[in-house]
Amino acid sequence: MKKVIIIPAAVLLLILVAFATTGAYRVPTLEVEFVEERPAVVKSVEYTVDGLTCRGKSRGFAGMISGVEGIVSLTTYARSNTAIVEYDPTLTDPVEIETAFEGPIAHEDEEDFPFKAKK
Amino acid sequence: MRVLRTIVQALFLAGVVAILVRGAMGLTTSTCETYCPFAGLVALYPLLRYHTYTCAMNELHVALFVSLVALTLITKKSFCSWVCPLGTVQEWIGKASRKVFGRYVRPPVAVDRILLNLRYVVLVLVLGLTWTVWQGDLGFRAYDPFYIIFTGFQGHETLWFSIFIGIGVLVAAFFVPMVWCRYLCPLSAVMDPMSRAGFLRLRRNPGLCTDCGICDEACPHGIPVATADEVSARNCTNCLECVEVCPEKGALELTLFGK
Ligand code: SF4
Ligand code: SF4
Numbered sequence: 001m002k003k004v005i006i007i008p009a010a011v012l013l014l015i016l017v018a019f020a021t022t023g024a025y026r027v028p029t030l031e032v033e034f035v036e037e038r039p040a041v042v043k044s045v046e047y048t049v050d051g052l053t054c055r056g057k058s059r060g061f062a063g064m065i066s067g068v069e070g071i072v073s074l075t076t077y078a079r080s081n082t083a084i085v086e087y088d089p090t091l092t093d094p095v096e097i098e099t100a101f102e103g104p105i106a107h108e109d110e111e112d113f114p115f116k117a118k119k
Numbered sequence: 120m121r122v123l124r125t126i127v128q129a130l131f132l133a134g135v136v137a138i139l140v141r142g143a144m145g146l147t148t149s150t151c152e153t154y155c156p157f158a159g160l161v162a163l164y165p166l167l168r169y170h171t172y173t174c175a176m177n178e179l180h181v182a183l184f185v186s187l188v189a190l191t192l193i194t195k196k197s198f199c200s201w202v203c204p205l206g207t208v209q210e211w212i213g214k215a216s217r218k219v220f221g222r223y224v225r226p227p228v229a230v231d232r233i234l235l236n237l238r239y240v241v242l243v244l245v246l247g248l249t250w251t252v253w254q255g256d257l258g259f260r261a262y263d264p265f266y267i268i269f270t271g272f273q274g275h276e277t278l279w280f281s282i283f284i285g286i287g288v289l290v291a292a293f294f295v296p297m298v299w300c301r302y303l304c305p306l307s308a309v310m311d312p313m314s315r316a317g318f319l320r321l322r323r324n325p326g327l328c329t330d331c332g333i334c335d336e337a338c339p340h341g342i343p344v345a346t347a348d349e350v351s352a353r354n355c356t357n358c359l360e361c362v363e364v365c366p367e368k369g370a371l372e373l374t375l376f377g378k
């Protein structure tokens with residue numbers, strides 16, 4: 001009954017293959033354009049964000065940075081907790097954007113800090 | 120064989136328990152669903168149609184689902200009896216019940232045949248509801264014992280009735296072996312065609328078999344091994360419990376592509 005080893009070997013191999021090939025299925029979780037016309041100069045910054053785990057959270061994240069003047073677009077990847085933000089460098093900068101999404105969301109009687117940039 | 124399988128099962132069970140404990144301690148935002156291949160199937164529709172993922176689904180789920188399809192084609196439903204923590208818990212509960220009652224308690228064959236098809240109903244309902252009423256959300260979480268139990272009944276979509284479902288499945292597994300896997304698991308339904316074709320399967324050697332029927336009684340899925348030349352049943356999980364109890368060495372053997 002040596003063939004039984006095929007089962008755990010196949011399990012292990014296929015799990016490794018799954019992790020190694022996730023890139024093949026990589027598409028954004030959320031893409032948002034905040035402006036109708038893109039500014040002449042656009043810079044981009046990438047954050048890894050604790051709490052950015054799904055499409056709903058991505059929407060919440062978009063809401064939190066939407067008030068920052070100069071935000072151009074947002075693309076999130078929930079699997080890697082990544083947010084790529086395009087911005088107009090004459091109006092804002094990465095620190096201001098980070099401050100915006102790390103800020104609290106007010107609930108009924110308490111404040112919640114759903115996102116934190118990983119340094 | 121049994122030792123090897125128990126070690127593999129224990130490792131995966133320990134894995135989800137570790138995620139649960141780390142989550143409770145605030146050390147991770149992952150839950151058991153982060154590694155659930157069923158979400159990969161649910162994710163396929165928006166991925167192919169809209170080129171996006173909805174809810175908490177992502178590329179790892181799809182990759183794990185594709186791997187599961189390959190695993191099932193090679194080894195039948197070994198995922199259920201070697202990997203899935205919910206399968207492991209039900210199996211252990213079923214074994215405890217077998218000790219108490221002296222045998223597996225099973226519904227009559229005719230009832231069992233009908234109940235086996237419930238999984239397809241659940242599958243259609245879950246996929247249909249996800250893409251209509253639930254608008255791409257994993258609304259099934261509230262009904263999914265895997266999510267309910269392995270988030271410690273604390274998952275963010277665990278509702279009041281979810282507690283009854285989680286506990287109900289565990290209690291029911293004591294009276295009907297592998298009750299969730301056999302009758303309700305939508306992932307089990309998806310795996311059926313691949314499992315039927317599975318290359319690694321048991322073959323009974325009629326020259327060595329004495330027709331004692333011990334294997335039939337030991338199979339948690341009630342598969343009639345003692346009368347089959349080859350176990351092609353869609354529900355065979357290659358748990359090899361039948362081989363463990365067979366008193367005739369070589370009467371049951373695993374074969375790959377019939378060899
Ligand atoms: S036939 Fe044997 S290997 Fe297949 S599920 Fe039943 S006991 Fe397990
Ligand atoms: S337990 Fe072994 S000897 Fe008995 S019926 Fe099954 S295969 Fe044949």
